[in-house]
Amino acid sequence: MKVTKLIGCVFFLKCVCGLTHGLFAQDHSHYVDSVMMLVADNEDSFDKLSYLNQLATYLKELDPDRALYFSRQALSLANQIQSAEACAISNQVMAEIFETKRNYQPSINYYLISIKHFKSLDKLLELSRLYLKLGHIYIENQFDYRQGMQYFEMALDFANQSGDQRERANALNAIGGIYYVQQEFDLAFDHFQKALKIRQTTGNEVELAASLNNVGEIYRIRGEIEEANEYYDRAIRINEKYHKLNYLAVNYLNKGLIASAQNQTEKAQEFFAKSLALNTQIADTIAIIRVLTESGQHFNQAEKYEEAIQTFEQLKVLAIKADHLEGQQNADHGLSLAYERKNEIGKALRHFKQYSYLKDSLFNQKKTEQLNELHTRFSLNLKEKELEIKDSEIALLKSEKEIFRSRQLLLILSLLLFAIIAVFIYSRLKLKHRKKRLLLEQEATLSKARQELMEKELHLKSNELTNYALHLVEKNKFLHELKAELKKLLNISSEKREIRLKELTINVQQNINLIKDLKEFQQNIDIVNAAFFDKLKSQFPQLTKNEGHLCALLRMNLSSKEIASLNNISVRAVEMGRYRLRKKFNLSSENNLTEFLQQF
Numbered sequence: 001m002k003v004t005k006l007i008g009c010v011f012f013l014k015c016v017c018g019l020t021h022g023l024f025a026q027d028h029s030h031y032v033d034s035v036m037m038l039v040a041d042n043e044d045s046f047d048k049l050s051y052l053n054q055l056a057t058y059l060k061e062l063d064p065d066r067a068l069y070f071s072r073q074a075l076s077l078a079n080q081i082q083s084a085e086a087c088a089i090s091n092q093v094m095a096e097i098f099e100t101k102r103n104y105q106p107s108i109n110y111y112l113i114s115i116k117h118f119k120s121l122d123k124l125l126e127l128s129r130l131y132l133k134l135g136h137i138y139i140e141n142q143f144d145y146r147q148g149m150q151y152f153e154m155a156l157d158f159a160n161q162s163g164d165q166r167e168r169a170n171a172l173n174a175i176g177g178i179y180y181v182q183q184e185f186d187l188a189f190d191h192f193q194k195a196l197k198i199r200q201t202t203g204n205e206v207e208l209a210a211s212l213n214n215v216g217e218i219y220r221i222r223g224e225i226e227e228a229n230e231y232y233d234r235a236i237r238i239n240e241k242y243h244k245l246n247y248l249a250v251n252y253l254n255k256g257l258i259a260s261a262q263n264q265t266e267k268a269q270e271f272f273a274k275s276l277a278l279n280t281q282i283a284d285t286i287a288i289i290r291v292l293t294e295s296g297q298h299f300n301q302a303e304k305y306e307e308a309i310q311t312f313e314q315l316k317v318l319a320i321k322a323d324h325l326e327g328q329q330n331a332d333h334g335l336s337l338a339y340e341r342k343n344e345i346g347k348a349l350r351h352f353k354q355y356s357y358l359k360d361s362l363f364n365q366k367k368t369e370q371l372n373e374l375h376t377r378f379s380l381n382l383k384e385k386e387l388e389i390k391d392s393e394i395a396l397l398k399s400e401k402e403i404f405r406s407r408q409l410l411l412i413l414s415l416l417l418f419a420i421i422a423v424f425i426y427s428r429l430k431l432k433h434r435k436k437r438l439l440l441e442q443e444a445t446l447s448k449a450r451q452e453l454m455e456k457e458l459h460l461k462s463n464e465l466t467n468y469a470l471h472l473v474e475k476n477k478f479l480h481e482l483k484a485e486l487k488k489l490l491n492i493s494s495e496k497r498e499i500r501l502k503e504l505t506i507n508v509q510q511n512i513n514l515i516k517d518l519k520e521f522q523q524n525i526d527i528v529n530a531a532f533f534d535k536l537k538s539q540f541p542q543l544t545k546n547e548g549h550l551c552a553l554l555r556m557n558l559s560s561k562e563i564a565s566l567n568n569i570s571v572r573a574v575e576m577g578r579y580r581l582r583k584k585f586n587l588s589s590e591n592n593l594t595e596f597l598q599q600f
Contacts, residue, residue, distance in 0.1 A: 316331035547582065
């Protein structure tokens, strides 16, 4: 299973509880009516505020718009009372409602305001929980692992200060999850093990099961199958005990992956079927798509092509219905492989063409999402800076009020008139200087923020360039495969040859712009790496233009095979180029060439 598919399986496991529909609806209506009566009858501001926040929290999953109405009343009342604790809680409730509505920008802003109030109260445990919530928003919805890691580490720091073991385990588990996604499995294992050790003492068995599954995943990736199965089985027993169907589905899927890797076809399919049945029962479409993908790939691997075709056809129907491009792409790719191995070349080619089209569509969609993500991050960073500026303005206003009161008091004392004037002039000058200094500091802060955003944008462009390079490699590889198909046409009849030629002509036409793409790719490399080339040339002026081009491709973490494909040269030529670079850079065998270039 790909790492990106496991992010939901591995570490962001949360507990959900529910009641039967009829009884729940009756209790819901009765509870809301009774609390609303308490709000209407209560004149005490603090009690009224508490009831409003209770209503908002209770309704945030059931009726978010109505919950937002009560939360706004609570926040307005909290601001009138001017209680830091009331403001902290009310802003937190508002943030949770916007998070439920999947409106993440205001959610993050309200969480940050809540954190500011809790910091003034030195509430360490609450701060740990809020930073963990912020980290989950960035990871699960914006895929900003750097910012998510910063928030998770802050959550762990406050949890350590508070001494709360459960929050420590939650933060350790979240940090381990990021290391897992980044394929730093040793660090992930270390954090998962620490979280597991704590959860064995806290008494929450559902959270313990999540940690058991996470540790089992690392063992599975390492190939330590016996240990992985042991941890999965322990997690399964707990999840069966508490009837956690979604977690059970993850456990069975992971056991199916182990059996598939060991070529235990029947056993693997048994686990896949269990996982599929559980996900169907809870109507988790994304999880069903994931299981069908793994099941179909397993059938192809086991050379059961009819079963693979049936599974991938089912996957394609579901993915189209759910508008899930990656699922559609996986389905067409699996069908192409199955039909090719059955020697049904026409069907294989048709599905491969559809796979290539979906791959391009998915590539473009990801580019759009990355641009939207950049815009969102820019907006959020500006909002954070605006909050800091507003805090500074409030502090200045308070200072001005205090000076004005002092001025009135001093004016009454006529005997000290000249002293009062001197103090007043001095205070005004000092305040003006302070304002000027604060404005300069604020301008410097905003300038730094803009510079950081520009650097992030450049980093994103570099990532897009890497994806574009891989895209060109795939196109080049595809054209070579088509060339091989053309050679096969010599051995078939002229009538079939004509049909096949038409099909292949269409396919070649779709990829005819490779040279133009390569030229555009080279131009983009020169633009994105301009600063890099300048630094490199200043230290190593003897480098040739081709060697500089090779350095840029290596810095993008491309393999020798991918670089050879991009430049239409042999892998041997690339390796010789790497050798010459190492000689010119005077690097020893212990030094990594790619890491050396990424330091510039």
